[in-house]
Amino acid sequence: MLGTPACKVHTLPSCPTYFLNLFGSCVPRVYMSRISIKRPPAMPYNKASTKNLPYTTLLDIKSQKHGLRHKVFSVNGDTYTGEWQDNKKHGNGTQVWKKSGAIYNGEWKFGKRDGYGTYYVLRPETKKYAKKYDGEWKDGKKHGYGMYIYNNSTVYDGEWRVDLRSGWGRMYYENGDTYEGEWIKDKNHGQGIMYMANRNCYEGTWRDGKKNGSGKFYYCDKGQLYEGFWVDGEAKCGTLSDxxxxxxxxxxxxxxxxxxxxxxYYYSHIQLARFFSPLC
Known part of the structure; x- marks a missing residue:
């Protein structure tokens, strides 16, 4: 019984010399070019030509800032050290304003303070830098959570919206009072507690920076409590107790x-008797 002959697979080399060895000199040279294996062409790369651009445009392209730069000076004397993208401050960097001497160190996004950063001011009397704001920014304005230092005794620690105190926050005043509660557009608005320097305390509703609505005023120095209703910071009706x-x-x-x-029950019976008694 005859078996099936085994098939042997030959791998043809890519070089045309294989055919010369196989057929000898009977293969014309003209066919050698036809059986040569051609490689696919490389992907085209189109580079924008700058030959016909104006000279000022060429200078502008070369001066585009991108990536990390050591220090860039502005015409007015301001300096910036940090990261750039598309010729705008983008990433982490430090800006120094020559006129005011203020410094911002933090995050930037497309040329504006955006993210977390700290703002310092130069005090003219001491010629030393003092921290003014430390917190979150958006579109160049205080936005999010941050602490603003007005002076050594007046500090706000809380939420901001478009450069204004809005949301929840705690305010320490120079006279020793402390407010803790809700804010809207730089004013006490909503529920909040005002702790006063003389230990008195108000807890209740605020509107436009004044006591408005229901609230409790604790006269801790006298040992009394007033519960009632307020209108524009004045108590209108309520009860006073020890x-x-x-x-x-x-x-x-x-x-x-x-x-x-x-x-x-005794007093209710008296009132009923007077109501139903015949008129004299």
Whole structure:
């Protein structure tokens, strides 16, 4: 029984000399070019020509800032050291303003302060730098969470919206008062607590920087509590009662008496009897 002959696979080399060895000199040279293996052409690379561009445009292209630069001087004397993208400050960098002496060190996005950064000012009396704002920025303005230092005694620590105190925040005032609560457009607005330097405290609703609505005022120095309604910072109606009067540093001379009814049923019967009694 005859078996199937084994097939042997030959791998043809890419060089045309294989055919010369196989057929000898009977292969004309003209066919050698036809059987030569041609490689695919390389991908085309079109480079923009700058031959016909004006000289000023060529200078502008060469001066485009991109990536990290050591220091760039502006015409007005300001300096910037940091990262660039498309000829704009983008990334981390430090800006120094010559006229005011202020310094910003932080993140930039397309030429504006954006991200986290710290702003310093130069104090003329001491010629030393002091931190003014430390926090988040957006489109060149304070936006997000940050701390702004007005002076050594006045500090705001909280949320910002478009350069204004908005959201939740804590404000330390120069006179010793402290406000903790909600803000809208640089004013106390919403729910908040004002701790005063004399230990008194107001807890309640605010509107446009004033006490408005329901609230409680704790007279901790006198040991009294006022609960009521406020309009534009003035108490309109409410109740005043003693609260830890014995522990107050300056209690009132006389305590507020407690008013109560001995028997509500007794007084209700009297009122009913007067209502239904015949007229004289």
């Amino acid at each position: 609260l830890e009067r014995d522990r107050a540093p300056k209690p009132t001379k006389y305590p507020i008496p407690q008013v109560h009814l001995d028997s509500i």
